[in-house]
Amino acid sequence: MKTKAEPRDKCEGSDMDEARVRGAQERLIDGLTATRLAQTFKALSDPTRVRIISALSHDELCVHELAACLGMSQSAISHQLRTLREMRLVRFRKEGRHVYYALDDEHIHDLFNQGLEHVEHD
Amino acid sequence: MKTKAEPRDKCEGSDMDEARVRGAQERLIDGLTATRLAQTFKALSDPTRVRIISALSHDELCVHELAACLGMSQSAISHQLRTLREMRLVRFRKEGRHVYYALDDEHIHDLFNQGLEHVEHD
DNA sequence: GTAATATATGAATAACTGTTCATACAATCA
DNA sequence: TGATTGTATGAACAGTTATTCATATATTAC
Numbered sequence: 055m056k057t058k059a060e061p062r063d064k065c066e067g068s069d070m071d072e073a074r075v076r077g078a079q080e081r082l083i084d085g086l087t088a089t090r091l092a093q094t095f096k097a098l099s100d101p102t103r104v105r106i107i108s109a110l111s112h113d114e115l116c117v118h119e120l121a122a123c124l125g126m127s128q129s130a131i132s133h134q135l136r137t138l139r140e141m142r143l144v145r146f147r148k149e150g151r152h153v154y155y156a157l158d159d160e161h162i163h164d165l166f167n168q169g170l171e172h173v174e175h176d
Numbered sequence: 177m178k179t180k181a182e183p184r185d186k187c188e189g190s191d192m193d194e195a196r197v198r199g200a201q202e203r204l205i206d207g208l209t210a211t212r213l214a215q216t217f218k219a220l221s222d223p224t225r226v227r228i229i230s231a232l233s234h235d236e237l238c239v240h241e242l243a244a245c246l247g248m249s250q251s252a253i254s255h256q257l258r259t260l261r262e263m264r265l266v267r268f269r270k271e272g273r274h275v276y277y278a279l280d281d282e283h284i285h286d287l288f289n290q291g292l293e294h295v296e297h298d
Numbered sequence: 299g300t301a302a303t304a305t306a307t308g309a310a311t312a313a314c315t316g317t318t319c320a321t322a323c324a325a326t327c328a
Numbered sequence: 329t330g331a332t333t334g335t336a337t338g339a340a341c342a343g344t345t346a347t348t349c350a351t352a353t354a355t356t357a358c
Binding site for chain 2: 057071077079081082085087088090091092094096099101102103104105108111113119123124135151161162165168169170171175
């Protein structure tokens with residue numbers, strides 16, 4: 055369906071490689087998926103939240119323990135946990151006055167480690 | 177090393193489960209790693225950038241093609257490509273007047289797909 | 299040289315984010 | 329009941345971000 059023999063020389067108007075653009079467009083994720091995906095990554099885009107995920111990677115912890123662990127205020131941690139909760143990266147269970155947080159599933163652990171590999175492997 | 181028989185009842189001061197907190201603290205990634213990791217995820221935390229990654233997932237594209245593909249201005253795309261470049265999520269090669277962008281490596285593809293799985297699997 | 303094309307970038311602006319502070323809610327204990 | 333402890337949340341503030349617009353740089357064609 056390509057009308058030009060020359061593979062790629064012009065981007066302007068109808069002279070750009072339309073086949074390649076159409077191919078990319080067909081694979082392109084839709085706007086809603088892009089937004090959801092971006093939100094998931096956004097939940098992991100803050101050092102404090104990444105450290106929370108890291109702290110929860112082995113065992114659940116309650117809010118106060120997380121605050122002590124990270125050396126931050128209970129309020130700051132609680133606000134960030136809300137973000138992580140809303141993005142379904144963590145789940146929680148209540149036990150008396152405490153609320154114990156844990157990673158939502160193994161998927162989160164994988165995502166975290168995949169990112170870590172990229173960072174450590176430079 | 178645990179001094180309390182009761183597993184978890186108090187979070188206040190020295191009465192919280194210190195063993196669990198220490199354990200979490202030992203596993204906790206350091207501040208620099210947390211910042212770098214957060215930056216990597218942040219590069220993927222915008223719908224436009226996610227769509228760019230998606231568009232590049234099969235073949236390289238030049239800036240103008242990306243703009244056409246996403247229906248956005250050249251300037252907006254160029255600004256976002258800069259972010260992706262700085263985070264080493266994309267690489268580029270110059271060919272004449274054109275600059276062709278591609279995913280930096282398979283790692284990026286994996287990271288993208290891992291996130292996509294999480295989103296689609298609800 | 300001039301014109302056209304492809305890309306990059308600084309400034310400006312509106313929208314968003316993370317923390318602190320104060321306070322509210324909830325559960326336990328005296 | 330009132331006091332204490334654990335957690336959540338609204339407001340405010342400083343800092344950041346994504347887009348647009350105008351413009352600069354760079355390469356090619358004439």
